[in-house]
Amino acid sequence: MKRIVNIICSDKSLYAGSILIGIIIIFSLTGPFLSPYNYSSQNLSEALQSPSISHPLGTDYYGRDVLARIMHGGQITLGIALLATTIAVLIGMTIGLISAFVGGWLDRILMRLVDIMLGFPKLFIILLVIGMGYSSIGLIILFLAIFSWMEIARIVRSEVLVIKEQLYIKSAEAIGLRRRRIIFIHILPNVMGTIIVSSVLLISTLILIESSISFLGLGVQPPNASWGTILTEGRIDPIGTWWISVFSGIFIIAAIIGFNLIGDGLRNILDPKFTGNS
Amino acid sequence: MSLLTVENLSVINSSSGRSISILKNISFSLNSGETLAVIGETGSGKSMLCRSIIGLLPPCFSCSGNICYTSSDNTKTSIISAEESDLLNIRGKEIGVVFQEAVASLNPVIRCGKQITDVLYVKSKIDKNKAAKQARKLLETVGLSEPERIFHAYPHQLSGGMAQRVALALAIAGEPQLLIADEPSSSLDSISKKYYLNLLNRLKQENNLTLILVTHDVDEALSFADNILVLYAGNISEYGKTGEIQKAPAHPYTKALLNIAHALKENDLPTPIPGEISSLTNPPSGCRFHPRCPKAQDICRLKEPSSIDISDYHSVRCFFPADTM
Amino acid sequence: MQAGTTASKTLLEVQDLRIVYQQKDTFPATDQTVHAVNGVSFSIRQGESFAIVGRSGCGKTSIAMSALGFVKPSAGTISFMGKNIWQLDRKELRRLRPLIQPVFQDYGNSLNPRMTVNKIITEALLAQPNDQTQLDAVIQLLDSVGLDSEIRWRFPHQLSGGQKQRINIARALALNPKLLILDEPVSSQDLSAGVQLIELLNRLKQTYELSYLLISHNLSIVRLLSDRIAIMKDGVFIERGPAETLLQHPSDNYTKELIDASNLTNLS
Ligand SMILES: Nc1ncnc2c1ncn2[C@@H]1O[C@H](COP(=O)(O)OP(=O)(O)O)[C@@H](O)[C@H]1O
Ligand code: SF4
Numbered sequence: 001m002k003r004i005v006n007i008i009c010s011d012k013s014l015y016a017g018s019i020l021i022g023i024i025i026i027f028s029l030t031g032p033f034l035s036p037y038n039y040s041s042q043n044l045s046e047a048l049q050s051p052s053i054s055h056p057l058g059t060d061y062y063g064r065d066v067l068a069r070i071m072h073g074g075q076i077t078l079g080i081a082l083l084a085t086t087i088a089v090l091i092g093m094t095i096g097l098i099s100a101f102v103g104g105w106l107d108r109i110l111m112r113l114v115d116i117m118l119g120f121p122k123l124f125i126i127l128l129v130i131g132m133g134y135s136s137i138g139l140i141i142l143f144l145a146i147f148s149w150m151e152i153a154r155i156v157r158s159e160v161l162v163i164k165e166q167l168y169i170k171s172a173e174a175i176g177l178r179r180r181r182i183i184f185i186h187i188l189p190n191v192m193g194t195i196i197v198s199s200v201l202l203i204s205t206l207i208l209i210e211s212s213i214s215f216l217g218l219g220v221q222p223p224n225a226s227w228g229t230i231l232t233e234g235r236i237d238p239i240g241t242w243w244i245s246v247f248s249g250i251f252i253i254a255a256i257i258g259f260n261l262i263g264d265g266l267r268n269i270l271d272p273k274f275t276g277n278s
Numbered sequence: 279m280s281l282l283t284v285e286n287l288s289v290i291n292s293s294s295g296r297s298i299s300i301l302k303n304i305s306f307s308l309n310s311g312e313t314l315a316v317i318g319e320t321g322s323g324k325s326m327l328c329r330s331i332i333g334l335l336p337p338c339f340s341c342s343g344n345i346c347y348t349s350s351d352n353t354k355t356s357i358i359s360a361e362e363s364d365l366l367n368i369r370g371k372e373i374g375v376v377f378q379e380a381v382a383s384l385n386p387v388i389r390c391g392k393q394i395t396d397v398l399y400v401k402s403k404i405d406k407n408k409a410a411k412q413a414r415k416l417l418e419t420v421g422l423s424e425p426e427r428i429f430h431a432y433p434h435q436l437s438g439g440m441a442q443r444v445a446l447a448l449a450i451a452g453e454p455q456l457l458i459a460d461e462p463s464s465s466l467d468s469i470s471k472k473y474y475l476n477l478l479n480r481l482k483q484e485n486n487l488t489l490i491l492v493t494h495d496v497d498e499a500l501s502f503a504d505n506i507l508v509l510y511a512g513n514i515s516e517y518g519k520t521g522e523i524q525k526a527p528a529h530p531y532t533k534a535l536l537n538i539a540h541a542l543k544e545n546d547l548p549t550p551i552p553g554e555i556s557s558l559t560n561p562p563s564g565c566r567f568h569p570r571c572p573k574a575q576d577i578c579r580l581k582e583p584s585s586i587d588i589s590d591y592h593s594v595r596c597f598f599p600a601d602t603m
Numbered sequence: 604m605q606a607g608t609t610a611s612k613t614l615l616e617v618q619d620l621r622i623v624y625q626q627k628d629t630f631p632a633t634d635q636t637v638h639a640v641n642g643v644s645f646s647i648r649q650g651e652s653f654a655i656v657g658r659s660g661c662g663k664t665s666i667a668m669s670a671l672g673f674v675k676p677s678a679g680t681i682s683f684m685g686k687n688i689w690q691l692d693r694k695e696l697r698r699l700r701p702l703i704q705p706v707f708q709d710y711g712n713s714l715n716p717r718m719t720v721n722k723i724i725t726e727a728l729l730a731q732p733n734d735q736t737q738l739d740a741v742i743q744l745l746d747s748v749g750l751d752s753e754i755r756w757r758f759p760h761q762l763s764g765g766q767k768q769r770i771n772i773a774r775a776l777a778l779n780p781k782l783l784i785l786d787e788p789v790s791s792q793d794l795s796a797g798v799q800l801i802e803l804l805n806r807l808k809q810t811y812e813l814s815y816l817l818i819s820h821n822l823s824i825v826r827l828l829s830d831r832i833a834i835m836k837d838g839v840f841i842e843r844g845p846a847e848t849l850l851q852h853p854s855d856n857y858t859k860e861l862i863d864a865s866n867l868t869n870l871s
């Protein structure tokens with residue numbers, strides 16, 4: 001634990017990003033227990049109040065506390081992004097590894113698949129399916145994952161192709177080690193750094209995509225709310241009810257910046273020359 | 279006339295929280311037209327010395343002392359205190375550098391010819407066509423037999439020896455007075471190495487270049503340089519005229535290096551220096567060479583020796599230098 | 604030090620080896636064939652040290668990679684202890700491999716940057732049945748290459764060039780090999796570290812009854828380490844013979860040029 005803290009403190013952007021994201025996560029997870037309001041309980045008599053002591057971030061059209069909604073929205077938004085990223089990384093890593101190791105026609109087919117998937121108008125497809133009325137959080141996660149593993153697959157493949165030719169892999173082969181051991185002990189740990197960095201960056205991309213879909217009203221559906229959903233609720237009168245959109249918007253931006261900072265920081269730190277020293 | 283004077287140069291790296299002395303009290307001077315060889319083991323600070331001279335130390339490295347460079351129009355610049363804009367005028371045009379990793383120092387995505395053309399275009403302010411023509415001529419000058427092919431090649435398509443020459447062409451494109459070559463020959467096979475050194479020799483004569491040649495090959499230094507500076511763990515062990523050092527090395531380290539080089543030439547099994555080069559992070563007390571020195575006495579562990587002048591052009595940093603005359 | 608008596612048996616036998624690389628470039632689209640090795644034959648007997656000398660790019664490393672089972676020859680045979688290594692199935696090859704160990708020039712790159720020295724050597728030990736306890740074995744191996752046992756907790760980037768190369772050698776020794784393939788083992792080392800390594804290699808050869816296939820462009824190193832030398836140019840051997848004879852009385856002009864180049868006193 002102390003080591004982790006040390007590592008985080010050793011890089012400015014990692015430090016800043018971790019604090020930012022840490023605050024957002026703690027806020028979203030513990031907030032709902034501390035807040036006197038429920039994110040979905042309506043109270044029309046208190047509709048559209050601007051920020052005040054009792055409602056620090058104001059209320060929305062139904063008199064729901066915006067702060068409570070943003071805390072809940074954080075769970076949804078971050079949850080979707082994290083789960084989708086995990087699935088995408090697992091798919092991408094597997095396909096990248098297979099592609100690099102088996103090579104030949106399988107490699108060509110998989111990489112063609114990556115090209116095709118990358119060329120897909122993904123937002124359009126997502127909107128189409130969801131617009132037809134099949135919307136659920138699970139579906140959104142699945143969609144985001146299916147449309148974002150390709151970058152990871154490409155990165156893993158090209159890294160593995162490079163590392164495969166390094167002399168320490170040749171030396172491991174010369175020792176007579178089995179292929180499985182070479183992949184999992186020698187190659188994967190050396191690709192892990194890149195994978196972790198790209199996944200953290202992917203999280204922030206997915207937060208943005210999820211927010212956009214929800215902003216269009218096609219993402220997370222009531223009674224659930226993500227930050228994108230809340231953002232869109234202030235759309236009707238953006239000046240008069242500024243607090244609804246501004247506060248949810250700030251959280252979206254903060255989370256994106258936070259994950260980007262962490263990604264940049266990790267990029268510096270995951271250099272083996274660095275971890276070895278600490 | 280002195281082209282470059284370095285006085286009490288010290289470089290300190292403070293990136294890891296504490297200060298590590300990389301170079302300490304380095305002083306030497308270099309006259310126009312001379313060649314200085316800097317010899318020493320990996321990690322002794324040779325590359326850092328080169329980078330200090332052109333004011334290109336990485337961040338978190340701090341420099342003290344004085345480095346004075348006399349430009350062709352006789353203005354003197356103190357490299358350490360100079361503005362970045364002045365340094366930009368000096369790098370390339372006055373001082374050219376070939377870095378240790380020649381291939382890595384070329385941009386991998388730009389064709390070799392274009393890289394040289396760009397330098398000519400920026401530094402000599404001539405038009406693009408003229409610059410391209412001159413770039414081809416430069417490739418010929420550095421002894422590349424197919425300048426046209428190299429002009430259009432990407433760096434990774436070249437062999438080590440070729441890349442080394444392209445890097446050299448790039449370094450002399452701005453027609454510098456002083457050329458710093460950091461271990462140009464370490465990555466070359468013996469024949470390429472000989473060609474390359476001959477080439478340096480020719481360029482030196484034709485363009486009246488002053489040269490700082492960094493190497494860990496003692497033979498190369500002896501056959502090539504007017505002066506030799508022996509660096510050990512960031513300190514100058516010995517500095518002087520090549521002839522004097524070759525005839526009568528005063529420092530035990532220099533002596534050991536020369537013995538190895540001599541034995542290799544004579545086909546004998548040389549006696550290596552025991553142990554490893556001392557680390558800069560935890561330097562030994564007193565004389566940094568003492569853990570490996572056959573002549574070490576108690577005082578060597580306790581005190582750092584200071585530089586003693588043996589003759590006008592020969593100094594050594596040792597309590598018990600060999601008798602020279 | 605002429606080791607090759609008729610009594611000792613042949614370890615490695617290379618016959619008419621040819622290696623061709625297909626070099627594909629997508630832009631501009633070219634498809635070149637590079638003939639790296641054009642019919643090379645030699646054999647190494649037990650306890651013998653054979654050197655291949657030539658300029659970079661003449662095909663030396665290709666021969667090494669082929670003997671290690673990494674680069675498939677386009678023609679010819681490579682037999683180790685009587686078995687053609689390119690006709691073995693994967694399992695047999697894996698059993699044979701520990702006996703032929705490489706020591707590469709790029710000593711830094713041949714150690715996994717994320718493993719400590721201890722792990723690197725233990726891994727090699729585990730690949731072989733072993734009666735010693737691992738820790739003892741690691742320390743003993745480090746000792747036999749002249750390194751302090753403390754070093755086993757370091758990562759490769761915390762080692763000097765000479766130390767890295769010693770770790771490479773220690774890892775190779777962990778497998779009880781019969782043949783070491785030394786590809787420019789000291790060329791990128793400092794003078795003193797290089798000489799220390801040469802001494803070490805000569806000593807190990809005696810104690811472990813090793814054979815060496817040495818690859819180098821540096822004649823002053825080769826003459827200290829080998830019994831027989833072959834001079835290679837453009838994929839073929841142009842001259843070969845016992846080390847001393849060849850270096851003292853070279854008959855080919857190219858050999859003369861190589862010998863001449865390792866002597867820098869007469870720069871033009
Ligand atoms: N970019 C860098 N950051 C930190 N330390 C460095 C850097 N480059 C070199 N050093 C350190 O500076 C010292 C001198 O290195 P260098 O000048 O490269 O030696 P040489 O040229 O003799 O091989 C070494 O201890 C090396 O580890
Ligand atoms: S001062 Fe002492 S230890 Fe240092 S080189 Fe001289 S004799 Fe050796």
Ligand SMILES: [Mg+2]
Pocket residue numbers: 320321324325378460461
């Ligand atoms: Mg250097």
